[in-house]
Amino acid sequence: MQTHEIRKRFLDHFVNAGHTEVPSASVILDDPNLLFVNAGMVQFVPYFLGQQTPPWNRATSVQKCIRTPDIDEVGITTRHNTFFQMAGNFSFGDYFKKGAIEFAWTLLTNPQDQGGYGFDPERLWATVYLDDDEAIALWQEVAGLPLDRIQRRGMADNYWSMGIPGPCGPSSEIYYDRGPEYGVEGGPEANEDRYIEIWNLVFMQNERGQGTSKEDFEILGPLPRKNIDTGMGVERVACLLQDVDNVYETDLLRPVIDLVAGLAPRGYGQGNHDDDVRYRIIADHSRTAAIIIGDGVSPGNEGRGYVLRRLLRRIIRAAKLLGVDQPVMSELMTTVRDAMAPSYPELATDFDRIHRIAVAEETAFNRTLASGSRLFDEAARATKASGASVLSGSDAFTLHDTYGFPLELTLEMAAESGLSVDEEGFRGLMAEQRRRAKADAAARKQAHSDLSAYRDLVDAGPTEFTGFNELTSEAKILGIFVDGQRVPVVSHDARQDRVELILDRTPFYAESGGQIADEGAITGAGASSAAKAAVTDVQKIAKTLWAHRVNVESGEFVEGDTIVAAVDPRWRHGATQGHSGTHMVHAALRQVLGPNAVQAGSLNRPGYLRFDFNWQGALNDDQRTQIEEVTNEAVEADFEVHSFTTGLEKAKAMGAMALFGENYPDEVRVVEIGGPFSLELCGGTHVRSSAQIGPVTILGESSVGSGVRRVEAYVGLDSFRHLAKERALMAGLASSLKVPSEEVPARVANLVERLRAAEKELDRMRLANARAAAANAAAGAEVLGKVRVVAQRMAGGMSAADLRTLVGDVRGKLGSDPAVVALIAEGDNDTVPFVVAVNPAAQDLGLRANDLVKPFGAPVNGRGGGKADLAQGSGKGAAGIDAALAALRAELGRS
Structure with missing residues (x-):
């Protein structure tokens, strides 16, 4: 059974049972806790939290989901995807445990010619929460499951919450026994490779408090009404119904694997585990990237853009490790489109943009790979020059963190160079980075905004927006809120940290769609006519209520009052x-x-x-x-x-x-x-x-x-004012240069060219003087031990590039005897550049420029690095230049 048919049967089953089909939301939602939508119930969160009243009691959907915390594990296990489709049915205060179990069991076990999936009931198992005796009884009553195929499990496995305060409840999971060839018997507790989870039924009945893990939180009490939230993994069901070994070989992902196998010198499923993982990475990430781009994300350096960039780069790297040197992204995106468009037609209608973004990132990353390869070559040469045979973990981490090199690529390149890699050191640095990332994510994670105070008003109906046709409206105050708490009255002399007025109708535009909110005033009518408030902001509550943020300037406002809301017409x-x-x-x-x-x-x-x-x-x-x-x-x-x-x-x-x-x-x-x-x-x-x-x-x-x-851009009068300033500026330039306005650009260009020529001449003269000074310094080189040394302060305004040039000149004049040259100067912008060079004879004595640059830079609050023959750095403390020269001489004196 094809995946598109699996989706259709699921939706048809629940629509026929009175559920409303709800389209998949975008994988991008306005939720502070989510980078991407990661569960089928996410778009229904306001209903589960009681923030909004659902428009239906029963719903069903197949939601696009993306989970990226363990991208590095993709392809290693055979049942996880970064993108997956979660089919779900939802009850909002309607049916509960019995209904959920009946609906799931019927769809799974009904024959295929009757619209079901045709699973053998004898191969299905269920797990329930430890004390959920009711669920156990229902599995026996509804499904006829024997007790030995129902297992009790703890909170970590069978108690669901969003990980933050909010709704929660016990769950019951349905597993399919794939047979003894996949592992030992004994049910899900014994082996979740053999017994694969396909459906999770959440009995949402409680409210949870704060906590730090899946098991560490307080149950505050029951919800006002019981809800059902289920999720069936479409990819896992497809894997079973198509009788393939893993989710990467189903009809939606296998075409990508076959495409790459036609390009790579080594095929898929030929006994090489590492190669198979690379094929799966390409298949999984190609589909996920297409979905993310399709929902409006572009590659970037943070947030969703960073995740997309990482996915695309892992595709490219995996292909190269398979021996594919040609560009692959164009064909990959085309293959994904053809496979997925029957369920997600937007991948076809928006294909040109998806294709363009993915191909552009491939082109850019190929350039990055070239840069990273040069860094690897330098690190490999330095490692060999030091006599070591192991590339450091820090070098491997830099390649990964800065250039996106996976460890496997570094390992392969190192092996080709006759080196190994400090994998333990690399993994330690990676673990440290993950700890920091998790701490940052935990700090950002928060409970959903408490909108329960607005619930009655939300349920009563939306604010009527009149602003398309008028700027002044008479309205009634439905509610007054101070710091999110409803109050009956607010006055001018009251504390006003955050005062909001909810009206039954309003001409004020609430901020949305890129347009900021209107400003204006709300005044009293009739007996309360002395009341006046300035409207400073307008925001939507639950997308239906207009909350007017105000400063009460006089009088008082009472809930139920009639007022006049007026938008500033100029605004x-x-x-x-x-x-x-x-x-x-x-x-x-x-x-x-x-x-x-x-x-x-x-x-x-x-x-x-x-x-x-x-x-x-x-x-x-x-x-x-x-x-x-x-x-x-x-x-x-x-x-x-x-x-x-x-x-x-x-x-x-x-x-x-x-x-x-x-x-x-x-x-x-x-x-x-x-x-x-x-x-x-x-x-x-x-x-x-x-x-x-x-x-x-x-x-x-x-x-x-x-x-x-x-x-x-500016528009209207702001545009005119800007152009007037530009005109005045041009007139001033024309007057100063004594030319007509139309000749100003050519005259300015001429002046700039002359200035550049003068600056070049000054640079040439300065460098010539510096070279003369350096030549004199070479002639007067001092001898410390067995080494001739030139350690000198140069004229101000010199850059590190200037110093490198001079160091080369001086070192050349010192001949083949052991020699060290160290130059330092006061550069531009309060910098202190410094350079150290060591010739081959001095290196034979054990001297290294990258060692000497450290004591040289310390007195000027600088840091530096480089190689054995040349190293450089920069500091900020010009007062320490003399001390830096003395420290270098002292270091050479000890060698």
């Missing part, structure tokens, strides 16, 4: 200019650069906008000019701005642009500017026609991460 006008300008710049970018220039984020406020987009490489001057011209031509055309609400799929079919990683409801708002010029899904406020945006001036374009660029 709103500037905000609409910025937001509409963002749409215009986006459209211009795509017109100039093509459809791969896709939005990656934005921010707009009155008079200003910034727009992030996926793109490789900086824009040139012509492209920037074109983007600005296309934008302003559209402004001048005075396009009508039209908004309407329609179905999500219909909007996409119309070509409306959506933000990657954003979850949209079934009904969406579309903003159209000039017909086909700009069509985007957007809930923000906009001008009525494009001419109201005013001039758009692009301030600059820069990088904000690998594959992501940022354009910043």
